[in-house]
Amino acid sequence: MSHEEPDDLLRALRDLPSPDVDAARAARVGRHARAAFVESATPAPILVRLGVVTGRAVMPVVLASIIGVYLVWALSAATALVR
Amino acid sequence: MGPERPDPIALDDRALVERLRRGDARAFDEVYGALGGRIHGFLLRLSGRHDTAEGLAQETWLRFARSATTLDEDTRLAPWVFTIARNAFVSHRRWAMLDLSRVVTLGAFAESAPLPAQDPESVHERARAIALLERALQALPVASREVLLLVGVEGLDQEEVARILGVGYDALRQRLKRARDQLAAEMEKLEKQTKTAGRRVASGGTA
Numbered sequence: 001m002s003h004e005e006p007d008d009l010l011r012a013l014r015d016l017p018s019p020d021v022d023a024a025r026a027a028r029v030g031r032h033a034r035a036a037f038v039e040s041a042t043p044a045p046i047l048v049r050l051g052v053v054t055g056r057a058v059m060p061v062v063l064a065s066i067i068g069v070y071l072v073w074a075l076s077a078a079t080a081l082v083r
Numbered sequence: 084m085g086p087e088r089p090d091p092i093a094l095d096d097r098a099l100v101e102r103l104r105r106g107d108a109r110a111f112d113e114v115y116g117a118l119g120g121r122i123h124g125f126l127l128r129l130s131g132r133h134d135t136a137e138g139l140a141q142e143t144w145l146r147f148a149r150s151a152t153t154l155d156e157d158t159r160l161a162p163w164v165f166t167i168a169r170n171a172f173v174s175h176r177r178w179a180m181l182d183l184s185r186v187v188t189l190g191a192f193a194e195s196a197p198l199p200a201q202d203p204e205s206v207h208e209r210a211r212a213i214a215l216l217e218r219a220l221q222a223l224p225v226a227s228r229e230v231l232l233l234v235g236v237e238g239l240d241q242e243e244v245a246r247i248l249g250v251g252y253d254a255l256r257q258r259l260k261r262a263r264d265q266l267a268a269e270m271e272k273l274e275k276q277t278k279t280a281g282r283r284v285a286s287g288g289t290a
Contacts, residue, residue: 009235009263009266009267009270010231010234010235010263012212012216013216013220013231013232013235013236014235014236014238016213016216016217016236017213018120018121018124019123019124019127019128021120021123021124021127022137025137026119026120026123026140029119029137029140029141029144030112030115030119030144032141032144032145033111033115033141033144033145033147033148034108034111034112034115034148036145036148036149037106037108037111037148037149037151037152038106038108040148040149040151040152041105041106041108041151041152042106
């Protein structure tokens with residue numbers, strides 16, 4: 001085998017048998033993944049989806065408001081100091 | 084070692100992807116049935132450890148499961164799953180490098196495929212050739228091993244392998260050539276070692 005051309009080497013690799021895989025473990029991996037797939041494919045209830053959408057919209061508004069309030073306070077504090 | 088592998092992965096990608104996007108669990112079963120063993124074998128040969136390969140296989144399939152309903156219509160399934168598996172291994176390896184105790188135990192898979200001494204009367208030549216090839220593979224750097232596993236063992240298209248590895252086609256060709264040369268050199272080295280060991284056993288037996 002050591003005198004094979006590179007192409008023969010690739011062919012030998014192709015002919016390697018599959019390593020032994022514990023069937024029970026493989027089945028367990030498959031079951032977990034299948035459950036995850038089913039879960040991700042199942043549409044969430046309307047209230048949950050509404051909550052997610054609202055959360056996505058509300059969070060930036062809340063953050064922007066906090067930053068705005070802080071900036072107003074910082075500006076007024078700086079102005080008061082200058083006076 | 085298990086039975087001979089079937090022919091290269093033949094999945095009707097477009098139809099399967101369409102069913103996966105609709106959330107058809109039987110489509111998921113088909114993909115897992117076609118690729119589950121191959122992904123596990125790929126990860127086992129890449130990581131060199133059964134426990135690591137099992138954990139990475141689980142991670143791979145969970146990631147695939149969570150993204151399967153949002154796949155692009157033209158997704159090629161086998162390259163996509165191999166990409167996830169390879170990325171999971173790369174990510175694992177970064178962490179493993181920080182943990183010396185794991186690094187020390189790398190290569191356990193290669194050791195589990197012991198190279199029989201050359202004795203034509205008692206050892207089947209094919210089993211010996213397979214063990215030699217497995218050990219040579221395990222001795223290669225990861226970058227070389229992964230390209231040989233994807234192109235050679237898994238029989239994936241070279242352009243797809245280039246995409247999986249995130250390199251250009253020309254770079255892939257160069258990496259493949261280098262890996263083939265390294266593998267040939269490693270096999271020659273191992274063969275010489277085996278012959279020397281065989282001679283030592285023979286001379287010890289007759290002395």
